[in-house]
Amino acid sequence: MNRTIYWLTNFFWDMMNYIICASLCFLIFLAFNEKAFVSATNGPCLALLLLLYGWAMIPFMYPFSYVFKESSMAYVLLGCLNIFLGIISTVSTYILELFPEEPELTEISVKLKKAFLILPHYCLGRGLMDMSVQHLRKDLLENLGSTYDYNPFEMEIVGKNFVALFVQGSVFFFLVIMIEHNFFIRWKATAKPKDLPEMDNDVLAEEEAVTSGSRPNDVLATKSLTKLFKKSRAVNGLNFGVPAGQCFGLLGVNGAGKTTTFRMLTGIMNASGGDAFMMGHSITKEPIKVQQYLGYCPQFDAIDPLLTVMEHLEYYAKLRGVPRTHASAVAQKKVRKMGLTRYKNKRAGDLSGGNKRKLQAAIALIGNPPIIFMDEPTTGMDPKARRFLWESIMKITKEGHAVVLTSHSMEECEVLCNRLAIMVNGTFRCLGTPQHLKSKYGEGYHVTIRLTRDTTSEIACVISAMETEFQTSATLLESSLLMAQYHISVAVPVADIFSSLENIRTGCQVEDYSVTQTSLDHVFIRFAKQQTDGLATVDSTSSDDQLMTPPSRSNSRVNLII
Structure with a gap:
């Protein structure tokens, strides 16, 4: 929806x-x-004063919507602020007028009355007070046998308040429109890029392909997309492209920059640097045009608890430009597609967590957008509902839609994603198909050893024995008093691994051990350990980075548990 139209409709509704x-x-x-x-003289003046107060006060409150996140907090604080400003501004000028013999106070009163005209509260309060004063003056003079006629619309009485209120309403609304279109944001990202380890060859190849324009069929392409928060970079120069009919996965721990990337691509948040293109349109120069080509399933459900499933879908269908006569049919189709037929007349607030996510996914599909963003779409779903949504997403990609999703489930990514990337500190550390990443970074075996006693001497015994048996072929990943995890080079034969582990089991207090193929989970965890708080830099010589170096040899892998 056009942002100006959005605020105009809000203002119209609030004004009504x-x-x-x-x-x-x-x-x-x-x-x-x-x-x-309400006299014949003051009645019309009161009606116009109340009307213009609404004209000015409603847009005066709109800019505060960018400040508060909770409506309850905004209601309390802004209510107190409005009462304070209204009383202080009106009463202060009235009290100063009680000392006409003091020229300095009189001069201050005149200046304050002019300065306070920028406040709708003062214009209303002072207008009511001036009307009352003029009426009392008239009654007093008439009781003394004299006549006194006045026009409350004169500039010296309430007329100046009318003009001020009209100007305020126009200026405040224009201010909201400028804020909405980021008129006041002209700063550039100046923080130095994070000192990240050397980029992966696949990431560099993707950057080269996107920046050179060698993949014209990409419906989504980001070029050095960057987001700066104060002194840290949440997203640091992302370059990737997604063609039609592909599901692209963004993996990373909380704080890696996944949701921030989504918010920039969907226009909710402005990029600090770089750009992205959807169907050839820039998100920085043509945000309204870009939003016509995408659907968005946010991380947290953005639904109205009082609307039914059908009402939600019909509403978003109309927003998408579907004619009113066809909106119901489109909504019915999405209800059937997402398995929500039983709940179509049920209020969204009464749905289960899984069905709420289905409804959110159905909303994202309204209008058949070519690009669909899904931020952890299966959060809160039971296994059956999760599988159903997986099948729906796979059908969507087969129909030619490009899907970009984030998830914490490695199983989900392996099932859905044609390609995926792991984000660390706002940038990609690896990129490729799930099998490619496992083959490149997951060569070798993952050994877990569990001890019978949680003593320092026992874990020291295991570590020493592993160094003796495997020498440089084993790398310690993690250790505690009851468990040690190792990565074993693929160069070591499987038989030798078991033989050495049995020797260690005999010499140390080992309860059991397991040998498994290195999975996508292990690859993700190794990269995730490099995530910082967004301010610190990453040590490119850390042991975790060394583990990311792909082995030069390959062999068959096993998945055995002893």
Whole structure:
């Protein structure tokens, strides 16, 4: 949806609600026959003052929506702020007027009355006060046998408040539109790039292919995409492309930059540097056009608990430009596709966690966008629902859609992703098919040794024995008082591994051991250990980085547990 239209419709709806409240306030004045406000002279003035107050006050509150994340907190703080500003600004000028013999206070009062005209609260409060003062003056003079006529619309009475309120409403709304279009954001990312280890050859090849334009069929291409937060880089120069009909996976621990990347690609967050192109359109120069080509399933459900499943889908179908006459049919199709037929008339707030994720995925598919982003789509799903969604995603890719997803499930990535990349500190450390990554980084065997007693001497015995038996062919990955994990080079025959482990089992207090093929989980964990808090740099000579160097020899692998 166009951002200007979004705010215009919000303002129209809020103004309609405000007019109802303002009308009730006017009726209360009439019911109590407050002549100071509802007389033939002041009644029209009060009605216009209340109307213009809503015109100014509603857009005055809109910029604060960028400050607060919780509506309850915003309601309390802004309510207190409005009361404070309204009372202080109005009462302070009134009190200063009580000392006309003090020229300095009078001068301050005149200046404050001009300065406070930028506040809708003051314009309303002072306008009501001036109307009341003029009416009391008229009553007093008439009781003394004199006449006094006045026009509350004059500039010296309430007229200046009307002009100020009209200008405020226009300026505040224009300010919101400029904020929405990032008019005030002109800074550049100046933080130095993180000192990351040398990039993988596959990552460099992908960067070369994307930047050189040798893959024109990519429906999504990012070029040096960067996001800067204060002094750290959450995303550090990503380069990758996704063609139609492919599922691309982004893996990484929390804080690696996956969700930030999604938020930039979907237009929710602005990139600090670089660019990305969807169907040939730039996310920085044509964000509205880009959003027409994508569907987004966020990490956390963005649904209205009071709307039913069908109401959600029909609503988003209309937003996508589906004619009203066809919106119901489109919604019915997505309901059947995602297995939500039984729940189509059920409110979203009453759905289970898995069905909420199905609904969120169905919303992302509305309009058949060529590019679909799914941020941990199977979170909270039971195994049956997860399998169902996997099948749905595979059907989507077969239909020619490009899917980009994040997940913490290695099984999910192996099932769905044609290619995947592991992110560490906002950049790619490896990229390729799941089997390619396992073959390149997972050569050898993973040995886990469990001890019978949790003593330092026993774990020292195992470590010493492993060094004796395997020498440089075994690398310690992790150790505790009850367990030690090793990576064994593929150069060591399987029979020798078992023979050596049996010798260690005899010489040390070993309860059991297991020998497995290095899996995608192990590859991911090794890379994940290099993740920092976003401020520290990564030591390129760490042992974990050495483990990432692909072995030069290959052999058959086993998956045995003793």
